[in-house]
Amino acid sequence: MHITNFYVVGLGALGTMYATQLAHYVEESKVPTSLKVIVDAGRKERYLKEGVYCNEEEVKLSYVTPGEIEQEEADAKEHAFDPESLTVFMICTKHHHLKQVMEELLPSFVRYHRQQGPVVLFAVTNGIESEGLLAEKFGKENVLYSMAQSAAYRQSSDSGEEGKKGFRTSYSFAGKAHRGEEKEGEPTPRLTCIAELLNRAGIDCVVQAQIKRVMWSKLMFNCGVNQVLAVFLSTYGDLQTGKKEIPDGVTPEDIPSLLSQLTDDPAQLQALRAEKPWVQHQLYIAAMKEVIAISQHEPLYTDGGERIALTEADIDYYEDMVKGLVPTYAPSMKMDMAAGRKTEVEVFAGTIMQWGAKYGVPVPVNTKLFEVAVSLERRYGAA
Template sequence: MRPRIVVVGLGGVGAGYGSMLLDAGEDLGVVADAGRAARYAAQPTVVNGRPYDFPLAAPDDGPADVAIVAVKRGALAEAIELLRPHVGAGTVVLSLLNGIDSEDELSAAFPQAVVLLAMSVGIDAVRSGREVRFSSLGRIVFGEPANPGPRAAEVERVAAILRRAGIAHEVPADMVHELWWKFLINVGVNQVSAVIGAPYRVLQQRDQPARAVMIAAQREVIAVANASGVRLTEADLERWLDVLDGLGPDNYTSMAQDALAGRPTEVDSFAGTVVELGRRTGVPVPVNTVLHGLLKGQEAVAAVATRG
């Protein structure tokens, strides 16, 4: 019998990986509140032109073997409440949220579960309504802080699922470093693309001033990481720029999509966190301070427009 998997969040990440799990015949159910469940039932999710009727997970189904969290950071508290009936002793929780702190919140909410560190890298999925499209799903990087560790069996359980589904994945020796590397990525590309409302192609151009701002914001992450005991270097920045070159030039980051749609963004998890880390460590972070102010101002303007 294949393990039971639940996923909360059917945006670009959840629908993209969820479609591959369904195609592989995995026992997958989507966790949703009543309103979203009704919308999912009324209209299929279309992934790269193909409709998917994602099965819904019922609260009385009992604990799942694996729970995948694929919501935005601002929806994490709600996702935790929705997941409670589905998380039991030994459930492996995989958080694909951006940022560096969602696993702490999940561990506090589910002490009986095995919460692994995780992230997705290189995914360029775009969601519009019930439709998701992508040219790359990148890979899922996950594991314990150091691998192999005491939860190696649970890590392998997840790896086996991903192998069957053909989802590219990696279990690095130093997962903490990888999580901070993804944080470096998001702080730069997500925030700058959200401010200028541009697709990847603008930031892929070497002579674009916006690319220089992205890199400057990411160098501040390197500085606060080092001051916090995490060893990031310029090599990590170059590694990101190689990934950037391979992303669909006409696709948008999730944060740019949110900003263009007038939705709240994840700025507090990105620039907000960098500013707080800079305060704690005494590291100057002027670029992220400006990005935080611009993006919060952008949110305020959108909120007024919505009320009007």
């Protein structure tokens, strides 16, 4: 099996980072893989006019719209179906944009390429719901499970940074791209094919036998780091230094008192951040522990049996990762909050609140973070 077409959908931070690495590889290696970015007509015009940059380097990408692929389909002669010719769609949008992408951008591409060979879709969106949504729309047999770990951030051309134009992404930690099939077993040919291409392009792709567990560990981390840093409008450096400044005698039993100090008043949050810099680290850990508690109940596979069962070793893994991040960087949820955009709090705390209710597990930290984040979204002007 070989990849004939590879489409990237969404040029946010992750999409730009991955598209850049893939574009360099395809150009330098001359592999017979067509790499294109799916966009609407308006975005195509803006990207071509203003440019897309990754770590200060302008990236030359090929863009294609649904209208253009529909015209190509109309003009094309009948194709023989080749079971070895794979078309891949890597979706890199925010979770709350996924449904729009599935309805407006992807259908014509999937329909066209299904006539030529097998297709596979996977999303590197946050949360644990995208695979189900893609399966419902395009068929379970065409979906891979996926999770990305990285530290990248995006600035658009209207960021106001003097002397810099275009859509800019910076990253210091490319991280790992985890891929897997729903059921545990030997890697399938399509999974192996995709992993090999990504690895050759410099994207560290790990094939996971238990991909659902890895996805839950990322959800755990997001519930801690994204939500806390977004609420306090802070950076990874706050977590790095905050852990060192926890006063003697502060224990998990102090969490209810800390929650009572959270408010949707930005000035009070900044005062709390200055007075007690360790508070963010405590809340970050407490939010993750609630996800661990829920994971003891959630089945790893649809047929029941083994549970996901995260442990505090998963927290330790991410704690080590945070130590190596650029202190002045922040996750995308903080960037969205500061810019007055809708955040992914519903994908994080909203999901955990639902699962907590399902299994009878109390989740007071995620509940409070949800309430404060939603209120702050309104204050900062998110639609």
